[in-house]
Amino acid sequence: xxxxxxxxxxxxxxxxxxxxDLGEEIAFRLKDRFEEIDRTAEYNQLKVVGAMxxxxxxxxxxxPSSGYGYNDVGRDTLEEIYAAVFHTESALxxxxxxxxxxxxxxxxxxxxxxxxxxxxxxxxxxxxxxEVIGIRPSRxxxxxxxxxxxxxxxxxxxxxxxxxxxxxxxxxxRLVEIQRSKGYLTRPTFxxxxxxxxxxxxxxxxxxxxxxxxxxxxxxxxxxxxxxxxADLVVGSLIKNPGxxxxxxxxxIAGKKEYVDNAAFRLTAPGLGREVGASLGVNQPFYQGLFLxxxxxxxxxxxxxFAANLYEELGFSVVPDGRESRHDIIQAVTLGSPERVIxxxxxxxxxxxxxxxxxxxxxxxPGYDSDVIMAAGAFVSGSSIELSADGPIKPPYTVYxxxxxxxxxxxFGILMSLQKxxxxxxxxxxx
Ligand SMILES: *Cc1c(COP(=O)(O)O)cnc(C)c1O
Numbered sequence: 169x170x171x172x173x174x175x176x177x178x179x180x181x182x183x184x185x186x187x188x189d190l191g192e193e194i195a196f197r198l199k200d201r202f203e204e205i206d207r208t209a210e211y212n213q214l215k216v217v218g219a220m221x222x223x224x225x226x227x228x229x230x231x232p233s234s235g236y237g238y239n240d241v242g243r244d245t246l247e248e249i250y251a252a253v254f255h256t257e258s259a260l261x262x263x264x265x266x267x268x269x270x271x272x273x274x275x276x277x278x279x280x281x282x283x284x285x286x287x288x289x290x291x292x293x294x295x296x297x298x299e300v301i302g303i304r305p306s307r308x309x310x311x312x313x314x315x316x317x318x319x320x321x322x323x324x325x326x327x328x329x330x331x332x333x334x335x336x337x338x339x340x341x342r343l344v345e346i347q348r349s350k351g352y353l354t355r356p357t358f359x360x361x362x363x364x365x366x367x368x369x370x371x372x373x374x375x376x377x378x379x380x381x382x383x384x385x386x387x388x389x390x391x392x393x394x395x396x397x398x399a400d401l402v403v404g405s406l407i408k409n410p411g412x413x414x415x416x417x418x419x420x421i422a423g424k425k426e427y428v429d430n431a432a433f434r435l436t437a438p439g440l441g442r443e444v445g446a447s448l449g450v451n452q453p454f455y456q457g458l459f460l461x462x463x464x465x466x467x468x469x470x471x472x473x474f475a476a477n478l479y480e481e482l483g484f485s486v487v488p489d490g491r492e493s494r495h496d497i498i499q500a501v502t503l504g505s506p507e508r509v510i511x512x513x514x515x516x517x518x519x520x521x522x523x524x525x526x527x528x529x530x531x532x533x534p535g536y537d538s539d540v541i542m543a544a545g546a547f548v549s550g551s552s553i554e555l556s557a558d559g560p561i562k563p564p565y566t567v568y569x570x571x572x573x574x575x576x577x578x579x580f581g582i583l584m585s586l587q588k589x590x591x592x593x594x595x596x597x598x599x
Pocket of ligand 1: 267268269270294296347349350351382384385405
């Protein structure tokens with residue numbers, strides 16, 4: 169097929185020829201990067217299929233269960249598969265885990281007892297955890313149950329402050345929470361190797377401390393996971409990377425059996441733990457989503473790298489930059505004006521398969537101190553492995569975007585974001 173046909177197709181879909189050509193040029197330059205991403209996906213694809221084979225996934229595993237969910241073979245086998253993928257003793261993978269925050273809250277509350285202290289050695293954790301921990305006073309927080317909290321800031325260059333971490337660890341420190349992804353902050357995302365170095369350091373000071381990693385947005389970006397470098401627990405959401413876009417809900421906790429079981433006693437009830445909890449009809453999409461997760465993550469990653477290079481070419485500042493190695497799927501683009509943030513998000517929405525005709529507007533949202541514009545046209549509500557963007561309407565006017573179930577769709581969305589900026593005269597295209 170010749171390029172002219174593709175160019176015409178983009179034109180029919182609302183993308184100007186000049187923008188298509190710029191996109192072609194950027195994508196051409198990224199050939200080697202993309203090949204590297206494909207190699208990682210290939211490795212991880214085999215890792216997942218290998219785990220499914222080793223655990224003898226069968227047709228019966230895909231059937232629904234109901235009621236108490238005793239002997240739910242599909243659920244139990246899937247948990248063995250997650251444990252095999254993450255190289256852990258055990259895993260809890262459930263639709264009853266409502267989201268990533270819930271999974272993190274279970275892992276924390278299940279493993280901390282009154283008088284224990286929780287330490288974040290990587291600065292402020294993800295916003296929603298502030299209420300879980302009680303950094304912001306909140307009903308039912310760990311603070312209300314007598315669990316104290318300490319935080320060590322990162323150094324100005326985003327690296328670990330080892331001396332401060334050493335002095336923060338004390339006889340009460342029971343669990344250390346390390347957030348892999350920058351989330352919606354501007355610090356760097358940590359590589360798995362960096363996380364491993366931090367864990368080794370902490371272990372030298374206090375060998376029996378539980379090292380837990382918030383793995384959200386990081387799964388399958390590299391060939392190893394934090395559990396391969398010493399993490400006792402890795403935790404994440406199934407409507408991000410590991411659900412492969414098909415999981416309709418859910419979260420996972422993988423790690424040492426004792427710690428995963430402790431989280432399970434929190435999820436259901438003391439004494440019941442992982443024995444109950446019907447998987448209803450979600451086994452099939454959980455399995456198939458995990459199967460697709462390595463390539464879906466690769467598509468999202470290509471989209472992020474493409475956007476970084478495209479917007480960098482146009483003179484905007486981007487985090488991570490176009491050449492940096494990647495450890496999660498989030499891309500931040502600083503656009504410098506509210507009009508540009510709005511146009512960008514309208515472009516992402518206009519490229520969506522669902523609700524493409526909806527025109528997003530900035531709005532006051534709970535938990536945010538400014539209006540926020542959000543673009544999401546997803547098959548699974550709120551899914552951020554699907555192409556999505558959020559822009560708080562405040563300086564420096566940065567949009568955070570992530571996802572794309574396929575590279576082709578991510579590319580279309582990013583070109584559409586630029587199209588909207590271009591139509592409004594908010595950007596100058598290179599000659
Ligand atoms: C998404 C995310 C979470 C959890 O968010 P939910 O919206 O509750 O799923 C926690 N930490 C990080 C770094 C995240 O990206």
